[in-house]
Every structure is written in structure tokens, then in C-alpha cells.
Amino acid sequence: MDLAHASQKKRNDPSVFFRLWPTPSTALIDACFVARALPAMSSFDGLFSLVESTLDSSAAHWLREHVEVPEALLRFSWHEQALHRVWLAEALNLCLLHTLVNAVPDGHRYVEEQARGGRKVVFDHGALRTVDWPHNGELPRGRQAFARLLEPLGFTDVRTYPLTKLNMTGWGYRQMDLPEDIAQFFVSELHPGRFSETFQSAVTRVVSSSRDPLGAEHVSILKRLQLTRHCSLPEAHALLPGLYRAFDRQHGAVLETDYRCLLDESAEMAWIATEGNRFNHLTDRVADLETTVAQQRALQRPMKDSIEVSATGRVMQTAYRACPVTRGLVNASGHYCEHQVPGSFVEFIQRKVDPDTGRLDLNFDSSNAQGIFKMTASKT
Numbered sequence: 001m002d003l004a005h006a007s008q009k010k011r012n013d014p015s016v017f018f019r020l021w022p023t024p025s026t027a028l029i030d031a032c033f034v035a036r037a038l039p040a041m042s043s044f045d046g047l048f049s050l051v052e053s054t055l056d057s058s059a060a061h062w063l064r065e066h067v068e069v070p071e072a073l074l075r076f077s078w079h080e081q082a083l084h085r086v087w088l089a090e091a092l093n094l095c096l097l098h099t100l101v102n103a104v105p106d107g108h109r110y111v112e113e114q115a116r117g118g119r120k121v122v123f124d125h126g127a128l129r130t131v132d133w134p135h136n137g138e139l140p141r142g143r144q145a146f147a148r149l150l151e152p153l154g155f156t157d158v159r160t161y162p163l164t165k166l167n168m169t170g171w172g173y174r175q176m177d178l179p180e181d182i183a184q185f186f187v188s189e190l191h192p193g194r195f196s197e198t199f200q201s202a203v204t205r206v207v208s209s210s211r212d213p214l215g216a217e218h219v220s221i222l223k224r225l226q227l228t229r230h231c232s233l234p235e236a237h238a239l240l241p242g243l244y245r246a247f248d249r250q251h252g253a254v255l256e257t258d259y260r261c262l263l264d265e266s267a268e269m270a271w272i273a274t275e276g277n278r279f280n281h282l283t284d285r286v287a288d289l290e291t292t293v294a295q296q297r298a299l300q301r302p303m304k305d306s307i308e309v310s311a312t313g314r315v316m317q318t319a320y321r322a323c324p325v326t327r328g329l330v331n332a333s334g335h336y337c338e339h340q341v342p343g344s345f346v347e348f349i350q351r352k353v354d355p356d357t358g359r360l361d362l363n364f365d366s367s368n369a370q371g372i373f374k375m376t377a378s379k380t
Contacts, residue, residue: 005246043078043087044069046233050091054240055098063094066111070181080233085225086177088236088243089153093183095244097123100279101343104323106301107346108189112282124285125172125184126365129272132169132189135205137210140252142189143171145277145335149243150185152225152334153261157187166268166373167194172364180360183282186369190269199265202258206273209252218242249276253336256329267342267377274327274341280376281319281345289316289350296320308372310365314354317326317368322376342376 037261047069052060052166076084101107111121132142139145140299147157154175161170175182192203214222221239225231231239254273263270271280288293289307296303304320309316319337354361 024126043074046078047073047091047094050087050236050240050378051094053237054091054095054244059098063098066115067094067097067122068122069094070178071163072178072181076177077230082230083233083236084177085152085154085229085231086175086182087366088231088240089155089175089182091236091240092243093123093126093154094323095240096126096247097183097282098249098280100126100282101346103278103325104320104344104346106320106323107282110296110301110320114284122285123183124283124351125186126282127186127188127280128277129168129188129190129280130277131203131207131269131272132193133193133207135204135208137208137251138212139207139210142373143187146185146187146246147173149222149246149280150187152222153243154229155185157362161364161369163188163366163370163373165370167191167266168268168292170364170366172362174362184362184379186364188268188369190266190272192269195265195269198261199269202261203269205256205258206262207251210250213245213248213250214242215258247277247279249274249278251276253330254329256331256337256339259329270372271342271376274325274329275343279344281347281372283317283347283349285349285351287350289318289348292342292348304372304375306371308365310361310364310376312354312361312365314352314361315363315365315368316350317347317372319372320345349374 008084024294048060051063073086073090076086078084078087091335101111111118116119124139130142130145132362134141136142136145140148143157150173154177155173156176157171158174159172161172163170168188170186170188173185173187175184192200195203218239224235259270260274262273293307302319304318307316307318322342322345324340326338327341328338331337351362353359
């Protein structure tokens with residue numbers, strides 16, 4: 001057999017193909033195969049590493065064991081130089097869920113019980129409250145303080161919900177790359193202009209001291225995300241802590257007289273006075289809400305009396321009552337005194353398929369929302 005014929009035979013024999021190449025190229029090919037074989041592991045490890053950099057290793061481990069993370073994330077780029085916005089959106093949601101669950105003992109116990117039963121919770125949405133007021137310190141007015149960070153992460157306000165009984169308006173922000181998989185944000189605005197002048201003055205004294213948790217670097221990275229839908233991994237590590245800090249109380253000490261004034265006219269504004277822009281509640285999406293409620297009532301958990309049902313009949317919600325928390329208020333003598341006030345809570349939701357679209361009904365309902373908001377009502 002001549003050399004040319006032997007070479008041709010080798011080229012036609014896949015079992016010896018790689019032996020024709022020098023070792024460095026073989027190593028490179030092998031590396032490519034490894035890179036293709038392990039994207040799921042490296043991407044999810046990277047996601048929880050990102051979470052760990054903002055929280056800590058124990059929090060990241062707990063989230064990995066207790067919260068469902070959508071496999072659909074793997075359709076999007078995870079690369080040190082091109083991290084798709086869905087990964088940041090999911091990382092932020094995980095951080096916020098962890099913080100609220102740890103602030104609500106009943107919620108933490110619920111999530112642990114679900115895990116012992118072999119189920120991870122499905123984060124459906126989180127809710128926060130803002131104030132539509134021009135005297136808002138360093139923060140943009142109302143929901144704009146959050147639109148500026150949610151929109152670069154791929155969230156869009158898909159629908160407006162009048163909350164007329166509360167003198168508020170709500171917006172549903174949905175992540176448009178993975179709308180069914182990444183938790184939504186229900187962002188509400190309270191409108192002080194619809195209340196008394198005394199109330200408005202108290203609002204100004206409370207929120208006018210607000211600081212802006214986002215710095216110039218955060219704003220720059222958000223702009224890049226808005227334009228390209230991607231940022232680098234180091235930029236993600238720099239941005240996530242700023243986004244996380246935005247969901248907190250940004251204003252300073254509150255006078256007890258102002259708190260009482262606000263509470264007389266709006267339990268929701270009084271809640272904002274002590275809790276700020278923290279998550280008001282987060283929601284587990286369950287398959288059968290009536291069964292979940294029956295189980296929780298059998299355990300004597302602090303459940304809402306009824307289930308809220310949307311006008312379409314496709315969205316059903318209920319919740320735990322808000323967990324009491326201790327917060328300080330400055331009394332008439334100028335002393336900082338602690339008081340027990342309503343904190344946050346955990347909600348449960350069941351969503352049915354919309355027959356017109358064949359997909360889950362991801363909408364909210366104004367009546368449902370106003371019923372759920374009563375969980376933080378207090379006259380104490």
C-alpha cells in the first residue's frame with residue numbers, strides 16, 4: 001500500500017482521525033468537547049457564585065436546595081465577557097427571596113417544610129411599594145426608582161392595575177425573555193396627592209431624606225445592559241449588590257407623630273415609613289391552592305380568611321398574615337423607641353392556563369391585590 005493510499009484510508013476511518021493531529025490540537029478539540037458538555041453545570045454554579053458574592057456561601061447553598069431554578073436559563077449566554085441579562089434577573093430574585101424568607105419566620109418554616117417533602121418553592125412574584133411624590137430625596141419619583149433597574153434586566157410593565165380603594169396604582173413587571181420562569185415584580189405607587197395636606201407634609205418629612213443606592217458605575221452597567229442585553233461577569237458582580245440594596249429602606253429616622261398621622265389615613269404609607277422599598281411579600285406558585293390552604297390551616301398557620309379569585313377565575317391567591325417586626329420611631333422627647341409594626345409576608349398563588357393563548361395566565365387582578373394588601377393593615 002502506498003503512502004497516499006494509506007493516508008486516504010486513515011482519513012476515512014474516524015477511529016484514527018484524532019491520531020493524525022498533533023497533541024496540542026487534540027487537546028484543543030477535547031477542551032471544546034468538554035466546554036460543550038458542561039454548560040449546565042458551569043452556568044448554574046456561576047449563578048450561585050454570583051448570589052454568594054452578594055449574600056454569602058451558606059445563603060447560596062440554602063437557595064440551591066430550596067428554590068426551583070428554571071432550566072430555561074441555559075438557553076442564554078453565560079460567558080465571562082457576555083453574561084445575558086436573564087442570569088442577573090434570576091440572581092437578583094434569589095437574593096431578594098432569601099432576605100424576605102429570613103425576615104418572615106412563618107415563611108422560612110414553610111419553605112423548609114416544602115423541602116422536607118421533596119419540593120422546591122417556585123418563586124412567582126415579589127411585590128414592593130413606592131411613593132409617587134416629588135420630594136423623594138435622591139430617588140427618582142415612585143416606580144421610576146425601580147423601572148430604571150428592572151427594564152435593563154428585561155422586565156417590562158405589561159399592565160396597569162388601579163388600586164382605587166388604597167389610593168394606589170400597581171404595575172406588573174414581567175421578564176420578557178422567560179416570562180413564565182423568572183419571577184415578576186408587582187410594583188405599586190401610593191399617591192399622597194389624594195390625601196390630606198397634613199398627610200402630605202408627613203410624607204415629605206419621611207421620604208425626602210431618601211438616598212440613592214445606585215452609583216455611577218451601576219448606572220453605566222445598566223445602560224450597557226439596556227443596549228446589548230449583556231454585560232461581563234465582573235460587571236455583574238459589581239452591579240448585583242447595588243440592585244440588591246435598592247430593595248431596602250432608603251430614608252432616615254421616622255417621627256412617631258408622622259407615623260401615626262400616616263397610619264390614620266393609609267396603612268400602606270405607614271408600612272412604607274417603617275419598611276421602605278423592601279419586598280412587601282413574595283409568592284410561591286403552587287399547583288393546587290385549596291390543598292395548600294387546607295394543609296396550612298391544619299398546621300394552624302396565620303392564613304388569610306379567604307382565597308382571592310380573579311375576574312377570569314384563572315388566578316387564585318391567598319397569604320399568611322404579615323409577620324410583626326420591631327422598628328424604631330423617634331418620640332416627642334427626641335428619643336428613639338422601638339415599636340412592633342407589621343412587616344412582610346408570604347403569599348400563595350395558583351395560575352391556570354389561559355385558553356386563548358394556551359399558556360399560563362401571568363396577569364394580576366386589582367381586586368385580588370387590594371385583598372392581599374390588607375395583610376399589612378394595622379391600627380396599633
